[in-house]
Amino acid sequence: LASFNEEKKRTADNALKMRSLFLDIDCGVGKDYEKKSEAAGALDKFLNETGLKELGLPWVVSSGGGLHVYFPFVEEVDVAVWKPVAENLKRLCKKQGFNIDASVTGDTARILRVPDTHNYKQEKPRPVVIKAEGSVFDFEALSDHLREAIGVAAYEGLPALQLPGT
Numbered sequence: 001l002a003s004f005n006e007e008k009k010r011t012a013d014n015a016l017k018m019r020s021l022f023l024d025i026d027c028g029v030g031k032d033y034e035k036k037s038e039a040a041g042a043l044d045k046f047l048n049e050t051g052l053k054e055l056g057l058p059w060v061v062s063s064g065g066g067l068h069v070y071f072p073f074v075e076e077v078d079v080a081v082w083k084p085v086a087e088n089l090k091r092l093c094k095k096q097g098f099n100i101d102a103s104v105t106g107d108t109a110r111i112l113r114v115p116d117t118h119n120y121k122q123e124k125p126r127p128v129v130i131k132a133e134g135s136v137f138d139f140e141a142l143s144d145h146l147r148e149a150i151g152v153a154a155y156e157g158l159p160a161l162q163l164p165g166t
Contacts (some may be wrong), residue, residue, distance in 0.1 A: 001018065001019065001111065001112065002015040002016070002019075002110075003016050003017045003019075003021060003076065007039070011108045012107065012108045014109075015079045015109060016079060017076040017078060018073075018076060018077055018079055018082040018086075018108060019071070019072060019073055019075075019076040020070050020072040020105065021071040021082075021089050021105070022069060022070050022071070022105065022110070023043075023067075023068070023069040023093070023100045023105055023151065024069075024100060024101040024104035025039045025068075025099070025100055025101070026048075026062075026065070026066045026099075026101055027065060027066040027067065028065060031066070032100075033066075033099065036067055039067050040060070040067065043060070043069060044100070046096050046098040050092060050096060050134060051145065051149065052145065052149075055137060055141060055145060056134060056135025056136070056137055057132065057134040057139075058070055058071045058111060058132075058134045059071075059072065059130065059137070060131045060132040061112070061115055061128065061129065062127075062128065062129050063112070063113045064078065064118065064121070064122070064126035065122065066163070067131070068113065070114045071089075071134075071137050072134075072137065073142075074137070074138055074139070075135055075139070077139050079108050081139075082108075082139075085139070085143045085146060086105050086106040086156050087092050088146040088147060088150055089146055090102045091106045091150050092149050092150050093105075099161075113128040114129065115128050116128065116129070131149075141162070
């Protein structure tokens with residue numbers, strides 16, 4: 001999901017560019033959504049109610065235990081530019097009552113399960129498969145839409161640090 005400065009150092013501090021926003025929706029007994037169909041319905045409701053569906057449909061992957069949702073960009077963006085937008089996506093999910101694993105959405109070092117592999121967290125391995133092929137998104141349009149949907153509580157990031165001298 002990210003490109004890194006040092007090839008073998010997958011940490012948030014080492015992340016340079018991002019190419020997608022993403023959500024992790026947990027499903028199962030005792031989770032936010034008991035069944036994946038329930039989570040898919042909640043995702044569809046979220047996309048409709050927030051108007052995000054007007055920008056395109058995200059990619060949806062059955063992760064073996066839940067759903068991963070991707071909003072891939074036409075071009076990669078700097079982590080510093082991506083982070084406030086990821087935070088706004090989390091805020092919008094919370095505002096709408098759409099339950100996600102919020103720690104995943106803003107994690108620049110995150111690796112999500114790869115399609116055509118298996119999830120071995122359960123007793124019986126479950127396949128990881130693409131459930132819905134979606135659109136590719138213009139980052140600026142997505143960013144603007146999220147900011148408008150949230151309103152005054154939108155995350156704008158920190159102001160640039162101003163230091164005297166050269």
